Amino acid sequence: MPDPCSVLLLTVGTGTRDRPVETILEPFRKSLEAAQAERNILLPSQETVAVARMIQDRLPQFHMEIHPLPAAGDENNADRCFAHYDAVLAALLAAGADPNTIVADITRGTKAMSAALLMAAAARGVRRVRYLVGEQRDQSGMAVAGTENVSDIEPAFIFLRQTLSRAQDLLRAGDFRAVERLLAPLLPGQARPRGKFQNEAAVLQWAACFWGAWDRFDYPLARRLLLKAPSENEALVSEWVPS
Structure with a gap:
C-alpha cells in the first residue's frame, strides 16, 4: 500500500506542443494516479498556465488547483521560483497539512523550477520529492508514454x-x-x-x-x-x- 499523500505539488512545463497527450496528459495522469492525493496543486509559469488549465480540464477526476508563478520570466529565476513555492508550502502548513504526507513532483518545468521546488520542500520539511524517469525514449529524446517509473527521494538527507x-x-x-x-x-x-x-x-x-x-x-x-x-x-x- 503506497504511503498516504494529502497534497501533491507538480511543476508544469510546456511539453511538446503538437503532442499534448504523450508529453503532457499521460505523464501527468501517471503522477496523479501514483499519488492519489486529496489535493493536487499545479505550479506553472505564466507561459504554461494554459497547459495547467488543459490538464485540469482533461483530467477532471483529480481535484486540481493552479498556483502560477507571479510574473513572466520567473521560470528561469530560481530565487523567484523558490519564494513562490515556499509561500505555497507555508500556506499549506499553516492550514494544518502534514509535511510527511506532502509530495513535491519536480519532473517537469525548467531546471530553475525543479531546483527551487526541491529546495523549498527541503526547507519546509517535506518528506518526499518525486520525479518520473522514462525507461524508453523516442528519437527526439522524449520519454515514451507508459514507460515512466516513479522515483522518490527524501530531502532530509540533504x-x-x-x-x-x-x-x-x-x-x-x-x-x-x-x-x-x-x-x-x-x-x-x-x-x-x-x-x-x-x-x-x-x-x-x-x-x-x-x-x-x-x-x-x-x-x-x-x-x-x-x-x-x-x-x-x-x-x-x-x-x-x-x-
Missing part, C-alpha cells in the same frame, strides 16, 4: 551530511553531550541502524558516549563501551578509538 560533519567537529572539541543530543533524532530507538548515514551516526554517537565516560573518569563504563563498538563501519570506528 541536511544529514551537515549534521554528521557538525557532530564530528563537536567530538573533536570534546563537547560529547552536544553530540548525543544532536544525533539522537537520527537514531530513534533503532535496535540496528539502517543505511549509510544511520550507521555513521551510530558510530559518532558511540564515540561520544565512550569519550564522555572517559572524560568523567568512568573507566569501567568506557571499557564496556569499547567492547561494544559498532561493527558496521570499522574504518570510522578506528578513527575514534584510543591508539
Whole structure:
C-alpha cells in the first residue's frame, strides 16, 4: 500500500506542443494516479498556465488547483521560483497539512523550477520529492508514454551530511553531550541502524558516549563501551578509538 499523500505539488512545463497527450496528459495522469492525493496543486509559469488549465480540464477526476508563478520570466529565476513555492508550502502548513504526507513532483518545468521546488520542500520539511524517469525514449529524446517509473527521494538527507560533519567537529572539541543530543533524532530507538548515514551516526554517537565516560573518569563504563563498538563501519570506528 503506497504511503498516504494529502497534497501533491507538480511543476508544469510546456511539453511538446503538437503532442499534448504523450508529453503532457499521460505523464501527468501517471503522477496523479501514483499519488492519489486529496489535493493536487499545479505550479506553472505564466507561459504554461494554459497547459495547467488543459490538464485540469482533461483530467477532471483529480481535484486540481493552479498556483502560477507571479510574473513572466520567473521560470528561469530560481530565487523567484523558490519564494513562490515556499509561500505555497507555508500556506499549506499553516492550514494544518502534514509535511510527511506532502509530495513535491519536480519532473517537469525548467531546471530553475525543479531546483527551487526541491529546495523549498527541503526547507519546509517535506518528506518526499518525486520525479518520473522514462525507461524508453523516442528519437527526439522524449520519454515514451507508459514507460515512466516513479522515483522518490527524501530531502532530509540533504541536511544529514551537515549534521554528521557538525557532530564530528563537536567530538573533536570534546563537547560529547552536544553530540548525543544532536544525533539522537537520527537514531530513534533503532535496535540496528539502517543505511549509510544511520550507521555513521551510530558510530559518532558511540564515540561520544565512550569519550564522555572517559572524560568523567568512568573507566569501567568506557571499557564496556569499547567492547561494544559498532561493527558496521570499522574504518570510522578506528578513527575514534584510543591508539
